[in-house]
Amino acid sequence: MFRDSPRSRLFLAVLVTLAVALLVLDSRPGSDPVTSAARVGGEFVFVPVAAGVGWAASPVTALREGMRSESAERVAELEKANADLKAQLQAARIDEERAEQLDELLGLAGLGGYEIVTAQAVTRVTARGYADTVTIDVGTDAGVRPDMTVVNGSGLVGRVTEAGRRTATVTLATDVDSAVGARLEGSRKIGVVNGGSVPGGPEAALTLRLFDLETPVEAGTRVVTLGSHEGAPFVPGVPIGTVDQVQVAPGELSRVARVTPAVDFASLDVVGVVVQGPERDPRDSVLPPRPEEEEGDRS
CATH class of the missing domain: 1.20.5 (Single alpha-helices involved in coiled-coils or other helix-helix interfaces)
Structure with missing residues (x-):
């Protein structure tokens, strides 16, 4: 050192x-x-x-x-x-x-009262500006067939249009060629819900056309599936969406309403294919409680 x-x-x-x-x-x-x-x-x-x-x-x-x-x-x-x-x-x-x-x-x-097979939406195909179809990871091996209703926890997703052994194609309710028989909540007034807009109607993901031009309908009215013969392709009572704008389109013989879908189609994941419909029409029982109804229950 x-x-x-x-x-x-x-x-x-x-x-x-x-x-x-x-x-x-x-x-x-x-x-x-x-x-x-x-x-x-x-x-x-x-x-x-x-x-x-x-x-x-x-x-x-x-x-x-x-x-x-x-x-x-x-x-x-x-x-x-x-x-x-x-x-x-x-x-x-x-x-x-x-x-x-x-x-x-x-x-x-x-x-x-729906018997379902659960599935996952694995791919989505976009065409004509709409998310028209999704592929799900179940098929005929699980009992899935064309013209079966597809739902998620919020409401109507669409219907099966093609089915292979292990996968199936679902056409969404927002497809421009989709048409679903519909009924207004709390009434017997019926119409059809189409994917996209109708001529003369507002821009929309879903559009409701009521068959009776005199039918009163207001924003906030909810819409459910009417149901098809023997439940194919649509079982009754599934929530479709909520009316947010109403108008009479020129040249139309029915009242037109824009509908906000119950389902978030941009984030589909877990879905269910209805392989067996209900024994009786569930009417409005599948609809979730309204916010004011929940407040009343708490008070």
Whole structure:
């Protein structure tokens, strides 16, 4: 260990003086014997010192490089663990959301008396500006056939139009060629719900045309499926949507209303295919309580 003392300071001053002298001599041109001898002497003194310093510093350098390498590996491990944790949390979140959707679907099926086969919407095909069809991951092996009603926990999704052994194609209620027999909540007034807009009607995802031009209908009125013969392609009582605008279209013989769908077609996931309809029309029992009704129950 270097100690600060008069003797050590004198030794350091001599070394510095010799170094300066060697630099001056080394910069002079020619091969003067005196210069050469001084240079050799200087190397004899300084090379071992420099080597000693390098030898002393090498463990520190190696330690620093080792720490850097270990730190980089540790950071990489932590980043991978963090990414894995995020993926697990995302999967758990998706599973939780699907469990909630399944609960809602089973609740709707129970209220309506529908026997269903659960499925997942796996692909969507967009055409003519509408999400016309989805493919689901069940087919004829699970009892699914064309002209069966498809629902989710909120209401009507559409109907099966093609069925393979393990997959099926569902045409959505919003398809421009879709037509569903409908009934107004709390009445016997009927009409048809078409996908998209009708000529002269408002821009809409669903449009209701009532057969009776004199039928009173207001915004906020809810609409359910009327039901088809023997439940194909539509079983009765499934919520379709809510009226939000009413008008009489020029040239139409019926009142036209824009309907907000009960189903969020942009985020379809868990659905159910109704393989057996109800024994009797559930009427409005599948509709969820209105907010004011829920307030009344709480009070």
